[in-house]
Amino acid sequence: MRNRMIRIASTLTAAAVMALSMTVLVAQAPAGKAKPQASNAQAPSGPKALPKTTTDTEAAIKAAAEAFKKEEALKTYTVPKTPWGDPDLRGVWNTATYTRLQRPQELGNKAFYTEEEAIAEYKKAAESDAEVDPRTVHYDWKEYAMDAWQGGTRPNLRTSLIVDPENGRLPPLVPEAQQRRAAAAAAARELDPMLGVKTFGNLYTRCVLGLGALPLVRGGMPGADSAATAAGVTAEAFFFQSPGYFTIVMQSNNDVRIIPTDNRPHVAPQVREWLGDSTGHWEGNTLVVETTNFNSKEPATNFLGSTDQLKIVERFTRIGPNTMRYQYTVSDPKTWTRPWSVDTTMPRVDPSLIYEFACHEQNYGLINVVTGTQIRFREGVRDLRGNGAPE
Amino acid sequence: MRIGWTSFWAFLAAIAVVSVATITSEGQAPPAGRGQAAAPQAAPARQAPAQPRPAAAAQGARTEDGKPNLNGIWQAINTANWDIEAHNAEAGPHNDIMGAWGSEPGGMGIVEGGTIPYKPEALKKKQDNFKNRMLVKVTNDPHRFDTGDPELQCFRPGVPRANYMPFPFQIFQNRDQILMVYEYKGSMRTVFMDKHQEAPVDSWMGWSNGRWEGDTLVIDVTGFNGHQWLDRAGNFFSDTAHVVERWTPKGRDHMMYEATIEDPAVYTRPWKISFPIYRRLEANAQLLEFNCVPFVEEMMYTPLGLYNPPNRSSR
Numbered sequence: 001m002r003n004r005m006i007r008i009a010s011t012l013t014a015a016a017v018m019a020l021s022m023t024v025l026v027a028q029a030p031a032g033k034a035k036p037q038a039s040n041a042q043a044p045s046g047p048k049a050l051p052k053t054t055t056d057t058e059a060a061i062k063a064a065a066e067a068f069k070k071e072e073a074l075k076t077y078t079v080p081k082t083p084w085g086d087p088d089l090r091g092v093w094n095t096a097t098y099t100r101l102q103r104p105q106e107l108g109n110k111a112f113y114t115e116e117e118a119i120a121e122y123k124k125a126a127e128s129d130a131e132v133d134p135r136t137v138h139y140d141w142k143e144y145a146m147d148a149w150q151g152g153t154r155p156n157l158r159t160s161l162i163v164d165p166e167n168g169r170l171p172p173l174v175p176e177a178q179q180r181r182a183a184a185a186a187a188a189r190e191l192d193p194m195l196g197v198k199t200f201g202n203l204y205t206r207c208v209l210g211l212g213a214l215p216l217v218r219g220g221m222p223g224a225d226s227a228a229t230a231a232g233v234t235a236e237a238f239f240f241q242s243p244g245y246f247t248i249v250m251q252s253n254n255d256v257r258i259i260p261t262d263n264r265p266h267v268a269p270q271v272r273e274w275l276g277d278s279t280g281h282w283e284g285n286t287l288v289v290e291t292t293n294f295n296s297k298e299p300a301t302n303f304l305g306s307t308d309q310l311k312i313v314e315r316f317t318r319i320g321p322n323t324m325r326y327q328y329t330v331s332d333p334k335t336w337t338r339p340w341s342v343d344t345t346m347p348r349v350d351p352s353l354i355y356e357f358a359c360h361e362q363n364y365g366l367i368n369v370v371t372g373t374q375i376r377f378r379e380g381v382r383d384l385r386g387n388g389a390p391e
Numbered sequence: 392m393r394i395g396w397t398s399f400w401a402f403l404a405a406i407a408v409v410s411v412a413t414i415t416s417e418g419q420a421p422p423a424g425r426g427q428a429a430a431p432q433a434a435p436a437r438q439a440p441a442q443p444r445p446a447a448a449a450q451g452a453r454t455e456d457g458k459p460n461l462n463g464i465w466q467a468i469n470t471a472n473w474d475i476e477a478h479n480a481e482a483g484p485h486n487d488i489m490g491a492w493g494s495e496p497g498g499m500g501i502v503e504g505g506t507i508p509y510k511p512e513a514l515k516k517k518q519d520n521f522k523n524r525m526l527v528k529v530t531n532d533p534h535r536f537d538t539g540d541p542e543l544q545c546f547r548p549g550v551p552r553a554n555y556m557p558f559p560f561q562i563f564q565n566r567d568q569i570l571m572v573y574e575y576k577g578s579m580r581t582v583f584m585d586k587h588q589e590a591p592v593d594s595w596m597g598w599s600n601g602r603w604e605g606d607t608l609v610i611d612v613t614g615f616n617g618h619q620w621l622d623r624a625g626n627f628f629s630d631t632a633h634v635v636e637r638w639t640p641k642g643r644d645h646m647m648y649e650a651t652i653e654d655p656a657v658y659t660r661p662w663k664i665s666f667p668i669y670r671r672l673e674a675n676a677q678l679l680e681f682n683c684v685p686f687v688e689e690m691m692y693t694p695l696g697l698y699n700p701p702n703r704s705s706r
Contacts, residue, residue: 083566196701207684240563241565242565247570254578367697
């Protein structure tokens with residue numbers, strides 16, 4: 001089933017506190033000196049008295065559908081301006097979605113659902129998201145608001161995030177990318193990369209990067225391209241604006257993207273960063289951000305296995321009080337035969353707060369995952385996960 | 392052993408910056424126009440080497456609502472991160488291989504009155520901290536925070552330490568909130584200016600509420616988790632600490648910083664640190680990533696046998 005073990009193991013330490021605080025602590029009176037370090041023990045199991053709305057799938061689906069219809073109905077929306085005159089995109093925006101990155105093959109060139117179909121699809125995904133497989137989790141993780149439907153995701157008329165190519169699918173890989181992928185899979189069959197931190201390709205489990213800072217929306221469950229891109233958990237992006245800058249703080253790992261809006265040139269080509277170098281400018285009410293200068297350090301790779309030639313151009317347009325249109329175009333001549341593009345939306349969520357996500361500070365998830373893999377290795381068990389490719 | 396020199400380079404760079412800054416502080420480029428016409432998406436100069444950039448918009452002395460404009464990239468130039476009290480230059484912990492690179496500069500200290508008013512048992516803990524500053528415990532339980540400088544392990548630095556580490560930081564200011572992003576680890580904090588918010592949970596960076604007192608930005612920081620150190624010398628506070636910061640502009644390019652630290656569990660009375668903070672004036676000043684997690688993994692996980700994959704023969 002859904003492999004959320006790794007994600008949960010490394011997230012719970014810090015994120016359970018965060019996620020809980022989003023839904024519970026904030027909803028209550030000020031909690032004062034809550035002592036989260038007590039949660040260094042494993043996450044609690046069993047039922048817990050929580051506000052009904054946090055576990056009521058039906059209510060959440062209804063609310064999501066209503067919010068979707070309400071914002072869809074807005075034909076003329078005038079985006080407010082900041083005091084210094086830029087379009088005002090501030091707030092916390094939800095990056096989780098149930099819409100798949102790639103369109104299911106059977107839908108062919110059907111790019112849009114009807115409204116009824118979209119809501120039905122959302123309902124199906126949310127209900128499946130609310131299921132708990134006792135083989136992978138030993139607690140009811142709905143309690144921790146880790147399902148996307150609890151975070152404010154909405155139905156989407158689109159059948160895939162990808163709008164170009166027309167079939168809603170990723171373009172073919174170039175030959176060198178096929179070879180790269182095959183080599184990584186072969187190496188993983190030989191020796192599980194999770195046997196040592198040195199070979200551990202998953203940057204999220206290592207707390208090097210959080211989930212989805214760039215691009216922000218990557219396609220949802222079910223059918224996500226990997227467990228780590230399917231995040232419903234901590235899927236909030238805080239957009240902060242000040243004169244000349246647009247800064248994004250991710251709830252996940254508190255990754256920060258500082259985007260100057262003066263269209264300045266990129267940093268020198270030898271400067272390489274995990275989140276790349278972003279530079280932006282306004283085109284009318286749309287903020288356009290181009291990011292290059294990505295790292296490519298083995299064994300970790302960039303978005304969807306791309307290289308340091310990755311370039312992402314994002315477009316942010318606020319099309320409703322609670323809806324941000326988010327488009328991006330991805331290119332990497334060393335990975336795909338052509339650029340491809342996504343067009344989606346992000347709902348605004350309240351309260352407009354981001355909490356500290358001290359991931360590396362108590363990353364015992366990583367200790368446990370690597371230790372467990374080494375024990376399996378000594379016991380002669382291989383390929384526990386059914387695949388070995390680093391994410 | 393990597394720790395010393397990374398920071399030390401940054402420190403050297405900072406010194407260089409200041410000497411340049413004092414010469415060129417009046418040679419600033421005019422502010423860039425905001426909301427400029429849509430620029431072509433693929434300007435040919437994008438891959439050009441760094442060239443003088445237009446200064447960030449709104450580098451005026453005041454914001455549109457008349458407050459001091461603190462937007463910009465800033466850095467303290469002192470050696471408080473080694474020891475906030477006065478201290479000698481010393482050989483570093485691995486001078487057998489690190490030589491002058493790993494050595495520690497002396498400094499006058501930033502503590503008003505010179506000495507931190509520790510309670511006797513807290514002073515003992517400070518001394519133990521210093522002895523064990525490089526003792527790294529990676530465990531599944533809270534004992535991992537008992538010893539070792541959090542900075543050595545790439546943990547968040549807390550406040551006020553983040554403000555005097557040898558790295559730049561950037562202030563983003565609007566009327567409702569101020570965002571501070573520190574190059575070290577990309578740590579961040581939001582300062583709530585619009586309405587006071589109680590700390591919902593404890594944290595490394597604390598929970599910041601701000602207000603203007605005349606031209607001084609006063610920030611009240613609470614909600615610490617008690618794991619913070621103030622420097623590499625083992626100075627510390629507990630989870631009952633309350634820090635009040637005062638940021639006062641003294642001109643366009645520098646401000647005075649002051650923090651009062653109160654923690655009845657550790658000190659006999661509130662005490663104060665103060666030092667100037669300078670604007671980074673390079674035309675191309677920009678925070679770069681200092682994501683130190685990959686830099687500490689070998690140090691942290693090798694003793695547990697978790698860094699290098701086991702040999703096939705060990706199965």
